[in-house]
Amino acid sequence: MCTTCGCGNPDGRGIAFDGASAGRATAKHTVHAHDHAHAHQHPHDGGDVEARLIMLEQDLLAKNAGLAEGNRRLFSQRGVFAVNLVSSPGSGKTTLLARTALDLGKQFPIGVIEGDQQTSRDAERIRAAGVPAIQISTGKVCHLDAHMIGHAVERLELSRGYVLFIENVGNLVCPAGFDLGERHKVVVVSVTEGEDKPLKYPDMFAAADLMILNKIDLLPYVDFDVSRCVEYARRIKPSMDVIELSAATGRGLEPWYAWLQAGAARAAATTSTAADAADASE
Numbered sequence: 001m002c003t004t005c006g007c008g009n010p011d012g013r014g015i016a017f018d019g020a021s022a023g024r025a026t027a028k029h030t031v032h033a034h035d036h037a038h039a040h041q042h043p044h045d046g047g048d049v050e051a052r053l054i055m056l057e058q059d060l061l062a063k064n065a066g067l068a069e070g071n072r073r074l075f076s077q078r079g080v081f082a083v084n085l086v087s088s089p090g091s092g093k094t095t096l097l098a099r100t101a102l103d104l105g106k107q108f109p110i111g112v113i114e115g116d117q118q119t120s121r122d123a124e125r126i127r128a129a130g131v132p133a134i135q136i137s138t139g140k141v142c143h144l145d146a147h148m149i150g151h152a153v154e155r156l157e158l159s160r161g162y163v164l165f166i167e168n169v170g171n172l173v174c175p176a177g178f179d180l181g182e183r184h185k186v187v188v189v190s191v192t193e194g195e196d197k198p199l200k201y202p203d204m205f206a207a208a209d210l211m212i213l214n215k216i217d218l219l220p221y222v223d224f225d226v227s228r229c230v231e232y233a234r235r236i237k238p239s240m241d242v243i244e245l246s247a248a249t250g251r252g253l254e255p256w257y258a259w260l261q262a263g264a265a266r267a268a269a270t271t272s273t274a275a276d277a278a279d280a281s282e
Helices: 046-078 093-104 121-128 146-155 202-207 216-221 226-236 253-281
Strands: 015-018 029-031 081-087 110-116 133-137 163-167 184-190 210-214 241-244
Touching: 046 081, 046 146, 046 253, 081 093, 081 253, 093 110, 093 121, 093 163, 093 253, 110 121, 110 146, 121 133, 133 146, 163 253, 184 202, 202 226, 210 226, 226 241, 241 253
Parallel strands: 081 163, 081 184, 110 133, 110 163, 184 210, 210 241
Antiparallel strands: 015 029, 015 133
């Protein structure tokens, strides 16, 4: 598991960032390459190895938590509503984001950070919808982390009321353990997957505040029990909100848009209140 590895990139390659703004891709470059040669001895006693792995995992997650808190402060100061979308591969996250960008892009500024192990195809789809997209190609790393997000947001012009979507690597395991500084995790499940996803990946559903059931236009053609999936999700997290929609047809998008609009308004209002308080103290 990546949380006990501490590296995630054994061949020494760094993480590649590709694209800084809508409709324009920059040359891909590599940052923070690390030399992973190990000169120290590796103990072969099972207990020692297990203790070392636990300590490494704790150190890794603690460092990420500190960086995530820095991202969170930045988002709060700028009035940014940051949403971390997580799912299995193929759930329809990119289709949902592209449609959201087209429909809401004139209401408030939107930016997207895309995470994939290879290619910039998803970022290109988002840019075609008219919003900036930063592609992070993670190589062998199976999730985004707060350090990557901190560098990516430097390429975005964040402002009050900005909605930042972070589309994580398709994976319902590792992204659950890495806070990115987002306001909410949103887990996307398509009806072409098993309805027992919440039970199989409880950590992810426990970390999420909203579950989107996507591809509901396919319900007549698949064996998927919506009520059972919702019950499983709320068994893991009783406060889980659920929105059923089809990103392909547009059915059910209104509640999703209302959720985003309310979140963006709260983020902007919080920043305004903090700025007023700062002015009053001067």
